[in-house]
Amino acid sequence: MSKPIVALAGGVGAARFLDGLVRVIDPARLWIVGNTADDTEMHGLHISPDLDTVAYTLAGLANPQHGWGLAGDTFHCLEALRKLGAEAWFQLGDRDFATHLYRTERLREGATLTQVTAELIAAWGLPCKLVPMTDQRVRTLVKTRGGVLDFQTYFVRRRAHDTVLGVTFDGARRARPAHGLLQAIRQAAGIIICPSNPIISIGPILAVAGIREALRESAATVAAISPIVGGRALKGPAARMMKSLGMRVSALGVAELYRDFVDVFILDQVDAGQAAKVEALGMRVVVTDTIMTSIAKKKALARAAAELMT
Amino acid sequence: MSKPIVALAGGVGAARFLDGLVRVIDPARLWIVGNTADDTEMHGLHISPDLDTVAYTLAGLANPQHGWGLAGDTFHCLEALRKLGAEAWFQLGDRDFATHLYRTERLREGATLTQVTAELIAAWGLPCKLVPMTDQRVRTLVKTRGGVLDFQTYFVRRRAHDTVLGVTFDGARRARPAHGLLQAIRQAAGIIICPSNPIISIGPILAVAGIREALRESAATVAAISPIVGGRALKGPAARMMKSLGMRVSALGVAELYRDFVDVFILDQVDAGQAAKVEALGMRVVVTDTIMTSIAKKKALARAAAELMT
Numbered sequence: 001m002s003k004p005i006v007a008l009a010g011g012v013g014a015a016r017f018l019d020g021l022v023r024v025i026d027p028a029r030l031w032i033v034g035n036t037a038d039d040t041e042m043h044g045l046h047i048s049p050d051l052d053t054v055a056y057t058l059a060g061l062a063n064p065q066h067g068w069g070l071a072g073d074t075f076h077c078l079e080a081l082r083k084l085g086a087e088a089w090f091q092l093g094d095r096d097f098a099t100h101l102y103r104t105e106r107l108r109e110g111a112t113l114t115q116v117t118a119e120l121i122a123a124w125g126l127p128c129k130l131v132p133m134t135d136q137r138v139r140t141l142v143k144t145r146g147g148v149l150d151f152q153t154y155f156v157r158r159r160a161h162d163t164v165l166g167v168t169f170d171g172a173r174r175a176r177p178a179h180g181l182l183q184a185i186r187q188a189a190g191i192i193i194c195p196s197n198p199i200i201s202i203g204p205i206l207a208v209a210g211i212r213e214a215l216r217e218s219a220a221t222v223a224a225i226s227p228i229v230g231g232r233a234l235k236g237p238a239a240r241m242m243k244s245l246g247m248r249v250s251a252l253g254v255a256e257l258y259r260d261f262v263d264v265f266i267l268d269q270v271d272a273g274q275a276a277k278v279e280a281l282g283m284r285v286v287v288t289d290t291i292m293t294s295i296a297k298k299k300a301l302a303r304a305a306a307e308l309m310t
Numbered sequence: 311m312s313k314p315i316v317a318l319a320g321g322v323g324a325a326r327f328l329d330g331l332v333r334v335i336d337p338a339r340l341w342i343v344g345n346t347a348d349d350t351e352m353h354g355l356h357i358s359p360d361l362d363t364v365a366y367t368l369a370g371l372a373n374p375q376h377g378w379g380l381a382g383d384t385f386h387c388l389e390a391l392r393k394l395g396a397e398a399w400f401q402l403g404d405r406d407f408a409t410h411l412y413r414t415e416r417l418r419e420g421a422t423l424t425q426v427t428a429e430l431i432a433a434w435g436l437p438c439k440l441v442p443m444t445d446q447r448v449r450t451l452v453k454t455r456g457g458v459l460d461f462q463t464y465f466v467r468r469r470a471h472d473t474v475l476g477v478t479f480d481g482a483r484r485a486r487p488a489h490g491l492l493q494a495i496r497q498a499a500g501i502i503i504c505p506s507n508p509i510i511s512i513g514p515i516l517a518v519a520g521i522r523e524a525l526r527e528s529a530a531t532v533a534a535i536s537p538i539v540g541g542r543a544l545k546g547p548a549a550r551m552m553k554s555l556g557m558r559v560s561a562l563g564v565a566e567l568y569r570d571f572v573d574v575f576i577l578d579q580v581d582a583g584q585a586a587k588v589e590a591l592g593m594r595v596v597v598t599d600t601i602m603t604s605i606a607k608k609k610a611l612a613r614a615a616a617e618l619m620t
Binding site for chain 2 (some may be wrong): 043045047074076084094095102104120
């Protein structure tokens with residue numbers, strides 16, 4: 001068995017990249033580590049948006065418009081819940097509900113999130129591993145002028161309109177990495193930080209006790225792909241969030257957040273001018289096209305990353 | 311406020327009768343007492359089939375083919391659950407799932423089944439009361455040659471094929487009647503036993519501590535409508551079940567089960583020949599058309615019952 005390739009992943013941006021990666025490496029080698037700090041409870045169900053976005057995408061089931069949810073899903077259950085007076089601002093399709101029902105029942109039966117995720121991706125035929133960063137509860141809390149919001153309230157309900165004054169990951173320090181994850185990082189042929197929000201997608205994974213240290217100490221090449229291109233986020237509120245938190249809103253700004261553990265930083269051609277400053281952080285820089293507008297471009301970017309692995 | 315009319319109800323048969331009754335009496339007077347001994351847990355959700363069948367029917371939402379479930383419902387969630395390997399023999403539609411999700415979440419929050427049912431029927435605009443027989447857990451267990459089955463396994467999964475050797479209502483003796491129910495029975499202008507299976511639909515309600523006694527002691531007329539017509543059940547396995555349990559499979563056989571608390575027994579014209587034997591049990595007999603093939607016939611039967619109330 002070849003040594004594992006470990007990828008740290010958030011939601012839609014990561015899923016797009018990974019959709020290319022599984023086409024250029026042996027997917028059986030791939031350990032995808034999913035962010036679970038934006039997991040939430042809705043209608044009594046445990047929802048893991050980032051794990052599902054990655055799994056649905058790799059299974060070819062994802063809604064191509066949104067990147068999240070299932071293609072062709074209907075919303076009859078949610079509409080009926082709305083009529084019963086339930087909060088229905090979090091979009092959950094009828095087939096999507098099945099995932100959450102299955103997960104919730106298995107968790108109540110005592111299964112770990114790692115086990116349930118393995119069962120789900122086996123049913124969907126995924127050829128790679130997908131593990132939550134931890135089986136323990138970690139929750140992103142977003143500090144705004146109006147108070148501290150749970151992540152989905154900030155992100156979905158309030159559409160990321162609030163200025164972010166701070167972000168914490170409740171429970172991260174007590175959380176243990178998923179079973180086998182630290183070992184996979186230690187034994188990896190290479191590690192990829194997907195082009196996800198560095199604060200709220202990659203940040204929580206790095207905050208789980210032991211993971212950042214393992215990345216720092218790993219002998220493998222750790223490569224990160226910038227989710228900020230031309231000073232803008234490929235997806236979501238990363239740019240505004242970095243700005244309000246006093247960070248540089250650029251590929252360089254992302255590299256600064258990763259300087260203690262990343263060896264190679266992959267940035268877009270439009271940001272080639274930042275290469276020298278990123279190199280000054282002690283990283284090697286790869287300049288390429290990082291905008292994944294087609295399968296061919298996804299594969300090309302994945303190949304650029306995979307070439308760094310041994 | 312006029313005195314209440316209390317109706318003891320099972321599922322489809324009762325729902326059809328009540329659909330007529332609410333058209334001929336002031337529905338605000340009506341207390342429907344639902345059987346909850348065939349409640350079950352599926353996919354981690356609390357399902358109350360009889361309560362839902364009655365509520366969906368009275369709200370005009372029921373599937374007219376089956377009598378249970380919602381008209382026009384889709385089954386995308388259940389189909390997706392099936393693909394995940396979940397047991398999917400219990401038909402649950404996408405809109406129906408919303409009911410069970412809502413109920414389960416409210417119960418987990420600490421609401422009683424009585425409260426949740428009141429919330430549901432308010433949302434659906436029902437003008438009557440619908441109360442579970444009890445807020446405590448009572449479960450029908452069916453003894454067969456192959457062992458003891460929970461009710462839905464016997465009824466839905468195994469399609470009521472097994473010979474029934476005995477029926478028990480686990481938890482009934484410790485269960486307390488729903489709040490206000492005994493008082494409603496005591497103050498009632500009249501009480502109706504709907505044309506439901508006497509063993510597994512009405513039986514569990516009568517088994518809840520205090521209810522049978524309250525019916526016996528009530529000053530109001532207690533009228534029962536036979537669910538057995540011409541020696542056959544209007545719906546479901548009542549006839550075979552009565553036979554295998556050694557009971558007379560006839561209107562008279564039903565009357566015998568109710569002899570200690572029923573004052574008036576309503577039977578079908580085809581069973582007019584049994585009137586004298588039912589009268590010999592100490593009941594008054596009303597002979598009428600009990601086959602509810604149209605709204606007009608439902609209303610006529612309901613009027614025959616309502617005329618017995620004061």
